[in-house]
Amino acid sequence: MTTFVSLLVNGISQGAVYALIALGFVIIFKASEVLNFAHGSMLFVGAYVTARLVPSIGFAAAVAIGVAGTALLAVVLERLLFSRVGRGTGLASQGQVAALTIMTLGLDIVIATDLTRRIGSRVLSLDQPWGTGAFSVGGVGLSYNRLIAMGTAAVLILAFLAAFRFTGWGVALRASAEDAEAAALMGIRHWQVSALAWLVAGGLAAVAAVFLTGSPTPGLDPSIRTVAFLAFPAAIIGGLDSTTGALAGGVLVGVVQSLIAGYAEHLQFLGGDFGGAVPYVLMLAVLLARPAGLFGTRELTRV
Amino acid sequence: MVAGSQPELLVVDSLEVVYAGVVRALRGVTMSVGTGQVVAVLGSNGAGKSTLLRTVSGTLGMHGGKVTAGALRFDGQDLAGRGAADIVRLGLVHVPEGRRIFGRLTVEENLRAGGMSVRGRAARTQARDRVYELFPLLAERRDSRAVLLSGGEQQMLAIGRGLMSAPRMLLLDEPSLGLAPQIIGKIGAAIREINAQGVSVVLVEQNAAMALALSEVAYVLELGRTSLSGPSAELAASDEVARRYLAVAGEAAPGAAPPAPGDPASPASPDPEPPRPASPARTLSRWQPSPARRLLPRPRGRVGAAADQGGVPAGEPK
Numbered sequence: 001m002t003t004f005v006s007l008l009v010n011g012i013s014q015g016a017v018y019a020l021i022a023l024g025f026v027i028i029f030k031a032s033e034v035l036n037f038a039h040g041s042m043l044f045v046g047a048y049v050t051a052r053l054v055p056s057i058g059f060a061a062a063v064a065i066g067v068a069g070t071a072l073l074a075v076v077l078e079r080l081l082f083s084r085v086g087r088g089t090g091l092a093s094q095g096q097v098a099a100l101t102i103m104t105l106g107l108d109i110v111i112a113t114d115l116t117r118r119i120g121s122r123v124l125s126l127d128q129p130w131g132t133g134a135f136s137v138g139g140v141g142l143s144y145n146r147l148i149a150m151g152t153a154a155v156l157i158l159a160f161l162a163a164f165r166f167t168g169w170g171v172a173l174r175a176s177a178e179d180a181e182a183a184a185l186m187g188i189r190h191w192q193v194s195a196l197a198w199l200v201a202g203g204l205a206a207v208a209a210v211f212l213t214g215s216p217t218p219g220l221d222p223s224i225r226t227v228a229f230l231a232f233p234a235a236i237i238g239g240l241d242s243t244t245g246a247l248a249g250g251v252l253v254g255v256v257q258s259l260i261a262g263y264a265e266h267l268q269f270l271g272g273d274f275g276g277a278v279p280y281v282l283m284l285a286v287l288l289a290r291p292a293g294l295f296g297t298r299e300l301t302r303v
Numbered sequence: 304m305v306a307g308s309q310p311e312l313l314v315v316d317s318l319e320v321v322y323a324g325v326v327r328a329l330r331g332v333t334m335s336v337g338t339g340q341v342v343a344v345l346g347s348n349g350a351g352k353s354t355l356l357r358t359v360s361g362t363l364g365m366h367g368g369k370v371t372a373g374a375l376r377f378d379g380q381d382l383a384g385r386g387a388a389d390i391v392r393l394g395l396v397h398v399p400e401g402r403r404i405f406g407r408l409t410v411e412e413n414l415r416a417g418g419m420s421v422r423g424r425a426a427r428t429q430a431r432d433r434v435y436e437l438f439p440l441l442a443e444r445r446d447s448r449a450v451l452l453s454g455g456e457q458q459m460l461a462i463g464r465g466l467m468s469a470p471r472m473l474l475l476d477e478p479s480l481g482l483a484p485q486i487i488g489k490i491g492a493a494i495r496e497i498n499a500q501g502v503s504v505v506l507v508e509q510n511a512a513m514a515l516a517l518s519e520v521a522y523v524l525e526l527g528r529t530s531l532s533g534p535s536a537e538l539a540a541s542d543e544v545a546r547r548y549l550a551v552a553g554e555a556a557p558g559a560a561p562p563a564p565g566d567p568a569s570p571a572s573p574d575p576e577p578p579r580p581a582s583p584a585r586t587l588s589r590w591q592p593s594p595a596r597r598l599l600p601r602p603r604g605r606v607g608a609a610a611d612q613g614g615v616p617a618g619e620p621k
Binding site for chain 2: 091168171172174175178179180181182183184185186187188189190297
């Protein structure tokens with residue numbers, strides 16, 4: 001029982017970080033209809049910038065610059081992708097959306113290849129001030145990194161949901177996502193809505209990266225990019241156009257992954273590396289039952 | 304200058320539009336709307352009415368259309384190359400066909416979206432209060448999701464949302480579409496009230512009886528051209544318009560008998576409002592729409608095509 005609770009808590013804490021990534025993925029989809037496969041690179045850039053700056057300017061300033069830089073990079077990517085499409089409005093037709101999605105995949109490979117070359121075989125440390133320690137309550141152990149990650153994610157998610165619900169940007173984003181033409185007829189400038197969505201998504205990815213490179217992970221190496229490949233199914237499980245769904249999907253993937261890893265010895269028949277495939281198996285199962293995802297409204301046939 | 308002393312607010316000059324590079328939707332539309340005027344644009348399906356509005360509001364590109372010739376001016380400013388969001392800021396708002404409200408947003412949020420271009424909280428609150436005053440039903444349902452509203456309420460929301468940016472001109476595309484005659488009457492009364500508050504209105508309708516009763520001037524589009532134009536009262540009185548559009552309108556609004564020619568605001572018309580004081584009778588010879596073709600006693604050109612469209616009473620709404 002203690003093992004189970006421990007795995008559950010660790011899964012939730014890791015899932016909260018996935019949720020941050022999935023949330024960014026979903027708001028980009030809502031604003032631009034593009035599946036941003038460069039999301040993994042954004043994690044990578046955030047962690048890399050932070051890691052390189054930490055020795056000279058300290059952790060807090062490095063994180064601030066890393067987050068701001070990644071957010072800015074996301075906007076640059078958005079402008080780049082949409083510069084020749086939809087006359088800079090950040091809107092694309094169905095055919096163009098498919099092309100743009102493939103372009104994000106290309107950008108991801110370019111960025112990740114460059115950063116991998118820079119890192120080489122090293123593992124960069126972000127020197128998180130909370131260190132690698134862990135604590136235990138009643139036999140349930142959790143690293144401080146995971147605990148802080150969970151708290152930070154909760155705060156950011158609540159702030160995001162409040163902004164999404166109450167601010168002008170939130171209303172404009174939801175209106176645009178529902179009917180871009182009608183939103184334009186209301187005087188909503190879609191490119192602003194879209195740029196801000198990418199900005200927020202980039203920032204969230206960089207924050208997630210700070211925790212993904214902390215304990216129990218030894219530091220930053222190129223494998224961080226693969227975490228995004230867990231967040232994609234998380235977003236799809238929840239429903240690609242649902243922010244609530246992204247949160248639920250992220251936590252679900254985190255928990256299931258943690259449980260599978262924890263009970264690996266009982267699950268030998270599935271093979272040693274089954275944990276990596278779990279999010280996708282889960283995604284397929286959910287999509288078979290609910291083609292629009294748990295909370296989604298749009299079926300994936302539209303993508 | 305058109306129609307007496309009203310300065311022209313919107314000028315459409317020999318506009319030609321092509322969709323997907325091949326389909327010619329507008330083949331030379333010319334019209335003008337004076338400040339404070341209500342202008343009706345009539346025509347059957349595919350005549351180019353919605354295309355005209357899309358072109359004016361800057362959303363033509365989203366439908367794959369392109370202006371190939373002609374000019375558009377609003378308050379003296381060229382609209383060519385301006386995006387939809389910028390045109391709203393000039394004071395020109397298009398309420399699209401089919402209402403297109405944001406169903407997952409609440410009524411209040413829909414109105415908020417409509418006022419997104421307005422600077423200043425006070426101005427937005429004032430605009431919202433005016434909309435609620437105009438449509439008290441919306442105020443009652445302000446926290447409902449818009450998708451839960453009835454068709455008539457959704458149309459009111461669509462119009463109210465368009466008013467949130469305090470426009471000088473409102474383009475309404477088929478506000479009566481799919482509504483019961485009684486509701487159409489309410490919408491008609493609201494349009495009159497909006498106009499009375501100083502907003503010019505371009506009313507695109509298949510419900511010709513309603514449009515002619517509300518407007519001072521009307522244009523008839525046919526296959527992308529302005530085929531007829533003139534004071535609404537005279538158009539309504541003409542056999543030509545009565546035969547081709549009013550009968551169709553009668554079908555589109557069940558329960559409302561087509562008004563007799565010569566009596567556009569008869570009690571049987573779908574608009575239960577009392578007929579507005581007869582607009583100053585202008586004779587055709589005195590009323591000179593600039594280059595648009597004028598009211599003709601008989602169909603001109605394309606007689607066959609016109610008969611195909613107008614003769615069959617199956618002008619059902621899209």
